[in-house]
Amino acid sequence: MEPITGRALILACSAIGAGLAMIAGIGPGIGQGFAAGKGAEGVGRQPEAQGDIIRTMLLGAAVAETTGIYGLIVALILLFANPLINLL
Amino acid sequence: MSETTDLKINVYKYTIILACVAAGFLVFFIEDYVPLIYGLIFGTLIATLNFTLLANTIERAARMAPEKAKAYATSRYFIRYTIYGVVLYISIKADYINVIGTIIGLLLIKVVILIRYAFNDKTYYKKIFRKK
Numbered sequence: 001m002e003p004i005t006g007r008a009l010i011l012a013c014s015a016i017g018a019g020l021a022m023i024a025g026i027g028p029g030i031g032q033g034f035a036a037g038k039g040a041e042g043v044g045r046q047p048e049a050q051g052d053i054i055r056t057m058l059l060g061a062a063v064a065e066t067t068g069i070y071g072l073i074v075a076l077i078l079l080f081a082n083p084l085i086n087l088l
Numbered sequence: 089m090s091e092t093t094d095l096k097i098n099v100y101k102y103t104i105i106l107a108c109v110a111a112g113f114l115v116f117f118i119e120d121y122v123p124l125i126y127g128l129i130f131g132t133l134i135a136t137l138n139f140t141l142l143a144n145t146i147e148r149a150a151r152m153a154p155e156k157a158k159a160y161a162t163s164r165y166f167i168r169y170t171i172y173g174v175v176l177y178i179s180i181k182a183d184y185i186n187v188i189g190t191i192i193g194l195l196l197i198k199v200v201i202l203i204r205y206a207f208n209d210k211t212y213y214k215k216i217f218r219k220k
Binding site: 037043044051 | 091150151152156
């Protein structure tokens with residue numbers, strides 16, 4: 001059996017790390033869905049506040065996406081522009 | 089005009105201003121700035137496009153039944169997430185675009201929202217630093 005090289009180990013661990021980083025993308029999706037559901041409930045209960053509800057929801061959802069983007073950036077950099085390979 | 093038109097125009101305006109300031113800094117402080125500027129422009133354009141998509145999604149979801157709105161908002165989020173993924177992949181693979189510029193461009197709109205709408209209340213800071 002061939003021994004595991006340092007490069008292969010780094011690539012394997014990077015792939016696992018990328019997969020773990022992508023978990024961060026699920027959270028904002030669930031959160032935005034939950035917020036949209038509650039926003040729709042709020043609009044149904046108080047239709048005159050629709051504008052305020054939509055604006056607040058829009059700003060909150062835009063900021064909530066940020067953590068998902070961070071996870072995506074980490075995953076893509078680990079997969080396609082891995083800086084750790086150059087350290088060998 | 090929809091409920092979010094004023095908000096969108098305001099956010100776009102400040103994002104473009106901040107992008108110009110960031111581009112100025114890059115030109116002054118980075119030697120090979122052209123790929124960074126391309127990345128910044130690319131990232132800012134995609135971020136504004138995704139913000140428009142988000143606004144359309146939220147406006148439609150607010151008029152739906154709560155359960156339907158939940159599924160609709162979540163599915164649309166994953167479409168936008170895929171767009172972000174494709175944009176970042178292209179910037180990593182293309183030599184003429186710097187991925188750091190794209191990341192800065194993608195996150196500028198969030199910075200604008202945080203500065204303009206979340207951390208703009210001075211009384212909040214006064215309450216934090218007030219002595220009891």
